[in-house]
Amino acid sequence: MPLTSSSDQPILQIDSVTKSFDGTIAVNDVTLDVVEGEFVTLLGPSGCGKSTLLRMLAGFETPTSGRILMRGRDMSRLPAYDRDIGLVFQNLALFPHLNVYDNVAFGLRARKRTEGLDSKVRDVLSLVGLDGFEKRRTGQISGGQRQRVALARSLVTSPDVLLLDEPLSALDLKLRRQLQVELKRIQRETGITFIFVTHDQEEALSMSDRIAVMQAGQVEQFSTAVETYHHPRTRFVAQFVGETNLLEGQVTAKSGGDVTLRVVGVDQPMTLPAPADLSANTGDTVAISIRPEHMRVGPSECPALTGTVVSHSFSGATVTYALDSAAGPMLAQTPFQTGQGHPFAPGHQVRLSWPIANVTVIPA
Amino acid sequence: MPRSLRISLLLLPSGLLMAVFVYGLIRLIGSSLIVDGTLDFTYYEAIFSRSDYVAMLGRTLRIAAMTTFFSLLLGFPTAYYVARYRGNRNILLLLIIFPWLVSIVVRSYGWVVILGPRGLINGVLTWTGVVERPLKLMYNDFGVILGLVHVLLPFMIIAILSVLMQIPRTLEEASMSLGGRPAHSFRTVLLPLAMPGVLTGITLVYLMATGAIVTPLLLGGLGDTMLGTEIFQEVMHFFDYPKAAALATVLLVTALAVVLPIQLLERWLSARLSDGGAL
Structure with a gap:
């Protein structure tokens, strides 16, 4: 198909889409724009509405309100077979009465695009590494x-657009990793826009250009994988995507784009850039998120917290400490220096600190 | 005792039943073929030389075929509806099986009340003046086919339903997402996968329709009976056992001539599908 549109022209627009089943809201006012050629992941726990959203994109459910636009054309009420959208099912749904070749040829035959069918089928089979499997x-x-x-x-x-509904969830870890890499390769080679649904945050981080984190039918955050990990905008995103330390703090001052916070147990106040949508005023409580790998264990001039080592676990390149502190349980992941052994044994009192740049303020 | 032997003991009761059944069948065929100790085709010659019997055989096969056709036509959509029903499917199943709680005689006779010259339909039609004289809705092939479809439809529905329930809805969705319109999806996905059930239903309904006695007796015309009814009368009214046996054998052979190829086809299809692996 001709690539006439500019690269950041949205190919798919989900415009305030809501879906309710007998009064239960499954998808609540979701708005997302997907750019052509992007790999977008819908990430969330089961029951968050990601599969319902996908089924609406595929054409198996109709939005209760809102619109779904493809290249600017409203297709909310178009039946599945009139949409130019592919879907890889969670249970795969291969046709058991057809061999590999006929399964793959099905779509071309159904759309009566039989010209060059044989070479198209063989090309795509070799793209996914299944040459010679035609008759199986x-x-x-x-x-x-x-x-x-x-x-x-x-x-x-x-x-x-190709929709993928947790297609890797049934596979063992090693095969899953391998197919993740291959999915990315295939997406790059074909240039097709992928919308991938998963509940696995690692999978989402490693594959996606952008991630829409969903909870209770709503999109909590839609941003690049790096942004989602390093600047979570809600408590849920901070906790669901990766491990994190959440500390409660009180706003003591607000000036320009910065807030100054006091956190229980931390010896100095912290002044941090505030997210634009932070509505907390002086005296209000907010949360801050610090990833375990940004925690430093040992003496420091940064704001610090005293903690007691509860346990440590060694995982090759890093050591992860679980600690108790006045601000609650903490996790700290530090690089492991060879020949050092575990520097801090359980029961040891240590200072925990963090560079201000790696702290994210989250509305409480 | 080896395990295989112990397990085969379980077959003993059904084995006894089968033995008696096969013995009866052999005696039946024997009594139509052997007259005074020698092989004799007299009865068969007598049957096939009488044009009314040949016509009766033709009518029996035609009515059975029509009954099967209409049962399939009504049964497939019903089975599909039940299989894809999101609510309590058991209520629908109960409704389908419900007629089996009433005897065939009562159910067939029920049609007399509806279709008869003074029945419900003709009563309404003559009373409203749509027709002057009652329509002939029964004592003909129409009445028999209607009655047989009514009696045999549940078998068709259950046979197809049991297969449709095994077909995940996602297969139809997969077809649709690949651009398959409903007719295409039906033809290329649903029907091939449902074929074993369809063939089982056809076999069941066809066999039962060819051997039907009560429904043709109550709803059929006097002049044009079906083979099953004729056999019944030869036995019960004329006590002509060898002739009844010969007619029964003819019925058996013609039925098998249709059913065996269908069975082979079904066997082949099922093997192909199970070969295809998990759905």
């Missing part, structure tokens, strides 16, 4: 191969 039945191949067939089947029609 879907019951005679491994889980990972079935995954590839499902992907090839949805890619062969070169859809504008």
Whole structure:
């Protein structure tokens, strides 16, 4: 298809979409713009509405209110078969009565695009690494191969957008990692916009250009993977994406774009850049998020907290300490220096500190 | 005792039943073929030389085929509706099986009340003046087919339903997301996967329709009976056992001629599908 639009023209616009089932709201006023060629992940725990949102994009559910636009055209009420959207199902839904070749050819035949069918099918099979599997039945191949067939089947029609509904969740860890890498490669090579649904935050971080973190039917944050990890905007995002230390603080002053906070147990007040949407005033409570890998264990001039080591666990390059402090339980991950052993044993009192630049203020 | 032997003991009761059944069948065929100790086709020659019997055989097969056709036409959508019903499916299943609680005689006779010359339909039609004289809605093939479809439809529905329930809805959604319109999805996904159930339903309904006795007796015309009814009368009224046996054998052979190929087809399809692995 011709790439006439400029690169940041949204290919898909989800405009205040709400979906309720018999009064229960599954998706609540979601607005997202997806740019052509992007890899977007809908991340959230089960029941957060990500699958319902995906089913609305696919055309299996109709929004209760709001619109879904594709290249500017409203397709909210278009049936699935009139949308140019592919879908890889969680259970794959391969056709058991057809062999690999016929499964992949299905979409081209259904859309009556049989010209050059054979070469298209063979090209996409080789793209997913399944040359020579044409005549195999879907019951005679491994889980990972079935995954590839499902992907090839949805890619062969070169859809504008490919939706993937937790396609890797049934696979073991090693195979999952391998397919994550391959999915990224295939997405890059085909240039197709991917919308990937998962509850696995590591998977989301490693694959996505942008992540929409969802909870209770709403998008809590929609930002790049790096932004989502380093600048979570809500308590939920901070806790769901990666491990974090959340501390409660009281606003003592507000000037320009900065807030000054006092945190229980921390010896100095902290002055931090405030997020634009922070509505807290002097005297209000806010939270701050500090990732374990930004925690320093040992003497420091930065704002610091006294903690007692509860346990430590060694994982090759790093040591992770679990600590108790006046501000609650803390996690600190420090690089491991060879030949040092564990520097701090359980029961040891240590100073915990952090560079101000790595602290994120979150509305309480 | 080896395990295989112990398990095969479980087959003993059904084995006894089968033995008696096979013995009866052999005796039946034997009594139609062997007259005074020698092989004799007299009864068969007598049947096939009488044009009314040949016509009766033709009518029996035609009515059975029509009954099967209409049962399929009504049964497939019903089974599909039940299989995809989101609410309490058991209530629907109960409604389907419900007619089985009433005897075939009562159910067939119920149609007389509705279709008869002074029945419900004709009563309304003549009273409102739509027709002057009652329509002939029964004592003909129409009445028989209607009655048989009514009696046999649950078998068709259950046979198809049991297969449709095994087909995940996501397969149809997969077809739709790949651009398959409803007709295309039906033809290329649902129907091939449902075929084993459809063939089972066809077999069941066709066999029961060819052997039907009560419904044709109550709803059919006097002049044009079906083979099952004729056999019944030969036995119960004329005590002509060899002739009844010969007619029964003809019925059996014609039924098998249709059913066996269907069974082979079903076997082949099922093997192909199970070969396809998990759905």
